[in-house]
Structure formats: C-alpha cells, structure tokens
Amino acid sequence: MTQNKKISSGLVEGLEQSHQETLLRTDWFYEILLKLRYEGKPSLGKNLRDAGEVLKFFHGEHSRHMSCEENIIFPFLVIHVPKLESVIGVLNADHDDFKNKLQTFKDLISELAKDKTDSDRTAILEKIREVGTYMICLLKSHNQFESASIHKVMETELHPDEIEELQKQIRKEG
Numbered sequence: 001m002t003q004n005k006k007i008s009s010g011l012v013e014g015l016e017q018s019h020q021e022t023l024l025r026t027d028w029f030y031e032i033l034l035k036l037r038y039e040g041k042p043s044l045g046k047n048l049r050d051a052g053e054v055l056k057f058f059h060g061e062h063s064r065h066m067s068c069e070e071n072i073i074f075p076f077l078v079i080h081v082p083k084l085e086s087v088i089g090v091l092n093a094d095h096d097d098f099k100n101k102l103q104t105f106k107d108l109i110s111e112l113a114k115d116k117t118d119s120d121r122t123a124i125l126e127k128i129r130e131v132g133t134y135m136i137c138l139l140k141s142h143n144q145f146e147s148a149s150i151h152k153v154m155e156t157e158l159h160p161d162e163i164e165e166l167q168k169q170i171r172k173e174g
C-alpha cells in the first residue's frame with residue numbers, strides 16, 4: 001500500500017461505511033414498501049411507523065452525509081482534481097433529485113395516514129411504491145458511482161497533505 005493510500009483509506013473507509021449503513025436502511029425500506037402494498041389495512045399503522053423511521057434516517061444521518069459531500073468534499077475535489085467537475089455535477093443533481101423524491105414520499109405518507117376510501121388508499125399506495133422504488137434505485141446507483149469515481153480518486157490522486165486538509169475541514173464542520 002502506498003503512503004497516500006494508507007492516509008486516505010481512513011477517510012474513504014468512513015464514507016464507505018456510511019454507504020453500507022444507507023444500503024441496509026434501503027433494504028429495510030424495500031421491505032416496508034412491500035408490506036405497505038400487500039399487508040393491507042390491519043398492518044397499516046405499524047408499516048407507517050416503520051416508514052417514518054426510515055424517513056428519520058434519510059432526513060438525519062443520510063442528509064448530513066449529503067451535506068458533507070456538497071459543502072466540503074465536492075468543492076474540495078473540484079479545486080484539487082478539476083477533471084471531476086462534470087462527475088460532481090451529476091452527483092449533485094442526484095442529491096437534488098433524491099431530496100425532491102424524499103419530500104414527495106413524506107407528503108404521500110402523510111396523505112395515507114388520513115382517513116381514505118379504499119380506492120384512494122390503493123392509488124396513494126401505488127404512488128408510494130413508485131416513488132420509493134425510484135429512491136432505492138437512485139441511492140444504490142449513486143453510491144456505486146461515488147465509490148467508483150470520487151472515492152477511488154481520493155485514494156489514488158490526492159496528495160497526503162490534501163487528504164489531511166480535507167479531513168480537517170470535515171472534522172471542523174462535523
């Protein structure tokens with residue numbers, strides 16, 4: 001292992017761990033989507049509570065991860081590795097897309113919690129399934145793309161001093 005890779009691996013490891021955590025929540029999210037669709041009214045309350053837990057994670061830990069990337073990691077990389085500019089444009093657009101879908105999902109869940117006719121409930125559940133599935137696909141492809149692009153570049157192209165500076169900025173923010 002090169003010196004640069006040794007220094008950067010702690011930082012990249014932390015970011016990858018965060019992606020792993022998101023992946024676990026995403027799998028749980030998928031299960032909840034299935035239950036919401038197929039378990040019907042008797043389990044609706046419990047499934048809505050579970051959906052609320054996943055939303056808490058997306059609004060909390062996952063949102064902090066995205067902010068750290070948007071405010072610190074992405075701008076830093078654009079300065080130090082300018083060829084990443086277009087990649088980072090795509091990654092930022094993914095974040096915006098995810099935040100919009102998260103808001104839509106939250107609104108749909110609130111709608112579902114209100115008293116509805118069976119056919120209204122079925123229509124909302126269908127929209128929830130569509131938006132939720134989109135969010136899952138987006139998160140998975142986004143995280144894979146980050147691993148293969150920016151995480152790899154951090155390990156191979158940043159100078160040890162640059163890695164230390166980036167870590168310092170992340171610690172300061174966190």
Ligand SMILES: [Fe+2]
Binds near residue numbers: 066069091095142146
């Ligand atoms: Fe990201």
Ligand SMILES: [Fe+2]
Binds near residue numbers: 019065069
């Ligand atoms: Fe990320």
